[in-house]
Amino acid sequence: MSEFTRLRGQERFLQQPLALDRTVYVGEPIAIVLAESRYLAEDAAGLVEVDYEYQDPVVDAATALKGERLVHPGVGTNVASQDVVRKGDVEAAFARAAYTRRETFYVHRHTAAPMETRGLVAEWEEQSGRMRVWGATKLTFRNREVLAGMLDMPETDVEMIEVDVGGGFGVRGEFYPEDFLVPFAARWCGRPVKWIEDRAEHLVATNHSREMQCSLEIAVDKDGFILALRGDVMVDLGAYARPNGGVAPGKGLQFMCGPYQIENAEFELRTLVTNKTPFGSYRGPGRYESSYFRERIVDLAASDLGIDPAAFRMRNLIRPDQMPWNAGAMVPGGPVAHYDTGDYPRVMQQSLDEFAYDSLMPVRGKKVDGRLHGVGIGCFVESSGGGPSESARLVVTGNGRVHLYTGTSSMGQGHETVYAQILADELGVPMDAIDVFHGSTTYVKKGWGTYHSRSAVMGGSAIVLASRTLRDQVAGLISRRQGLDPESLRWKAGALVEANEGGKQILASLLDLGVSAVSDPEMQLALEADSIYSSNELTYTFGVQLAHVAVDPETAVVEVLRFLTVEDVGRVLNPSVVHGQTIGAAVQGLGGTLLDHLVYDENGQLLTGSFADYLLPTATDFPCVEAISLEQSPALNNPLGVKGAGEGGIAAVAGAVANAVEDALRSLGVCIRDLPLSPDKVSALIREASSRHMH
Numbered sequence: 001m002s003e004f005t006r007l008r009g010q011e012r013f014l015q016q017p018l019a020l021d022r023t024v025y026v027g028e029p030i031a032i033v034l035a036e037s038r039y040l041a042e043d044a045a046g047l048v049e050v051d052y053e054y055q056d057p058v059v060d061a062a063t064a065l066k067g068e069r070l071v072h073p074g075v076g077t078n079v080a081s082q083d084v085v086r087k088g089d090v091e092a093a094f095a096r097a098a099y100t101r102r103e104t105f106y107v108h109r110h111t112a113a114p115m116e117t118r119g120l121v122a123e124w125e126e127q128s129g130r131m132r133v134w135g136a137t138k139l140t141f142r143n144r145e146v147l148a149g150m151l152d153m154p155e156t157d158v159e160m161i162e163v164d165v166g167g168g169f170g171v172r173g174e175f176y177p178e179d180f181l182v183p184f185a186a187r188w189c190g191r192p193v194k195w196i197e198d199r200a201e202h203l204v205a206t207n208h209s210r211e212m213q214c215s216l217e218i219a220v221d222k223d224g225f226i227l228a229l230r231g232d233v234m235v236d237l238g239a240y241a242r243p244n245g246g247v248a249p250g251k252g253l254q255f256m257c258g259p260y261q262i263e264n265a266e267f268e269l270r271t272l273v274t275n276k277t278p279f280g281s282y283r284g285p286g287r288y289e290s291s292y293f294r295e296r297i298v299d300l301a302a303s304d305l306g307i308d309p310a311a312f313r314m315r316n317l318i319r320p321d322q323m324p325w326n327a328g329a330m331v332p333g334g335p336v337a338h339y340d341t342g343d344y345p346r347v348m349q350q351s352l353d354e355f356a357y358d359s360l361m362p363v364r365g366k367k368v369d370g371r372l373h374g375v376g377i378g379c380f381v382e383s384s385g386g387g388p389s390e391s392a393r394l395v396v397t398g399n400g401r402v403h404l405y406t407g408t409s410s411m412g413q414g415h416e417t418v419y420a421q422i423l424a425d426e427l428g429v430p431m432d433a434i435d436v437f438h439g440s441t442t443y444v445k446k447g448w449g450t451y452h453s454r455s456a457v458m459g460g461s462a463i464v465l466a467s468r469t470l471r472d473q474v475a476g477l478i479s480r481r482q483g484l485d486p487e488s489l490r491w492k493a494g495a496l497v498e499a500n501e502g503g504k505q506i507l508a509s510l511l512d513l514g515v516s517a518v519s520d521p522e523m524q525l526a527l528e529a530d531s532i533y534s535s536n537e538l539t540y541t542f543g544v545q546l547a548h549v550a551v552d553p554e555t556a557v558v559e560v561l562r563f564l565t566v567e568d569v570g571r572v573l574n575p576s577v578v579h580g581q582t583i584g585a586a587v588q589g590l591g592g593t594l595l596d597h598l599v600y601d602e603n604g605q606l607l608t609g610s611f612a613d614y615l616l617p618t619a620t621d622f623p624c625v626e627a628i629s630l631e632q633s634p635a636l637n638n639p640l641g642v643k644g645a646g647e648g649g650i651a652a653v654a655g656a657v658a659n660a661v662e663d664a665l666r667s668l669g670v671c672i673r674d675l676p677l678s679p680d681k682v683s684a685l686i687r688e689a690s691s692r693h694m695h
Helices: 038-046 061-066 090-095 140-151 177-189 199-205 247-254 287-305 309-316 344-355 358-363 415-427 455-482 510-519 521-526 575-594 653-664 679-694
Strands: 079-087 099-107 119-125 130-134 158-161 193-196 212-220 226-238 264-273 325-328 337-339 371-384 389-396 402-406 434-438 489-492 495-498 505-507 528-534 539-551 558-568 625-630
Touching: 061 226, 061 264, 090 212, 090 226, 090 264, 099 287, 119 177, 130 140, 130 177, 140 158, 140 177, 177 193, 212 247, 212 287, 226 247, 226 287, 247 264, 247 287, 287 309, 287 371, 287 653, 309 344, 309 371, 344 539, 344 558, 344 625, 358 371, 371 558, 371 653, 389 455, 389 510, 402 415, 402 455, 402 510, 415 434, 415 455, 455 489, 455 495, 455 505, 455 510, 455 521, 455 528, 505 510, 510 521, 521 528, 539 653, 558 575, 558 653, 575 625, 575 653
Parallel strands: 130 158, 226 264, 402 434, 558 625
Antiparallel strands: 079 264, 099 212, 119 130, 119 193, 212 226, 325 337, 371 539, 389 402, 389 528, 489 495, 495 505, 539 558
């Protein structure tokens, strides 16, 4: 999929579909039970007897690093990967710094919890030797390739079909053990097999995410400019390196410097295996974590230096005249990243003005109605796009409609609306005359899927290319038949007209042409077009997130009074879709910062194995979220000028909220290093600060 889906060394820790002699985490599949109904299957599974020989587990990265107990003795280490990335001269930068500070931060383990859990239906056709699987999402073509190889079948004999599901957020659509076991069972028994995960299974079997520790040091010169960052990052991978297990660690390093003019940086990354559910992608992988680390150390530096945190950030933001900004090759084994376009200081100022930041100065750190108030800022850069390519196919039908087939998949992102909108604009046909088909590996020859906020960038660009190809084909055929120069024709509002001023109309509508071409094979061919849009260039958005919180010092409950996210996404194709995506991402980020927490005990048992313990935000928990999407810096590397907008809303939430909570509790001497900011955690911080003052 990309150069950092799995880091070098992680291939030693791949998971088998079923455990053989050893199980290494609670939730690892050990057997598959088939029955006529779920009830019978549950009863039959209860008859399976397994003898376990208990071994002391490794339940955190620090213990794993010591290597005294090995998760996989046959490998000989718990270190799955170890890399160092750098840019500039870090030692020299720290040597000339007027100020330095190092802190260790921790982001806790949590995960996405889509409304619907995972599910698959597999059907084996004995006569044709074909396998059909419903329930594949996100990476249907990639999963088909993997499944076909494991079943020793040609890819063309495997069809993966996406279905409507209640969100994905990164955890849905990876290739899990069940993605092999269900089709395998269907072929073995010669009958369709259905599997639906329950919520308890989901919380122990579906990818966990986020858990990282970072010891980060900042260097600042006498004028308040950041000279360098350096640090060490440890990632708890869980028991195995699953597909895309290197994405969050790699992206974390890539975006550690964020939107600031930091030319010198060095980071050591270690990913480690533990006896916990394996780790994978969750919306904004690596960006949420690294933004938290960076925005915390930036806030602490500003406080130590006596500079307002907004002014300190503004001073260090990348300027528009520095674009494209060379961000360095900060992903292990990856290419140099270049931030493409953006006016970061302008967006920052717009955000501060919208939030009325200056007017909140009088309440910061003050008690109002019994609660301490604080304001926090988080800035972020978010990448989107992601190659290598995406496909689209267009057919103008004999009943006057346009069929669009795409290689991306949808899990609630609104592709049907946005893709129809792009196509309607390109062809000049009504949106209600367009039918969008996605989610089957039979629709196009090759697709890549939906991840990395790439669908509008890659899928949308493929639609543009297919539209232009179709128009050129039709114009070329008509001009040849009528003896016209194709260069003398142009498309205007869906009609083909002569290019000269006041030129006569040659064709009124593509839709009418589709009807009349029923008995015209040559024109029918012209009314079909395939395209592949190829690009490995990413687009980069910039955003600012601001939080105003109130903290009750007695109960340690944090209330987010207002939360604003402002992001320059280049071009907004559909305001409602982008707004919904951004609000949803921000609420997920708030939940992850304040509520969500996968807690293990010392025996490797998950203690938060149901929604009674694993807390999630509800629709009424955060009514204060506002989102503004700007169109100030379009992308230059795709025909639509779009940048992805699905993940930025979550990127700097933790940093902004943590900074706000610390701002509120500054008079008490609280320093926030670890997430989540639950009442228990905040109460402990207040007690620790009080104890320090007493001594």
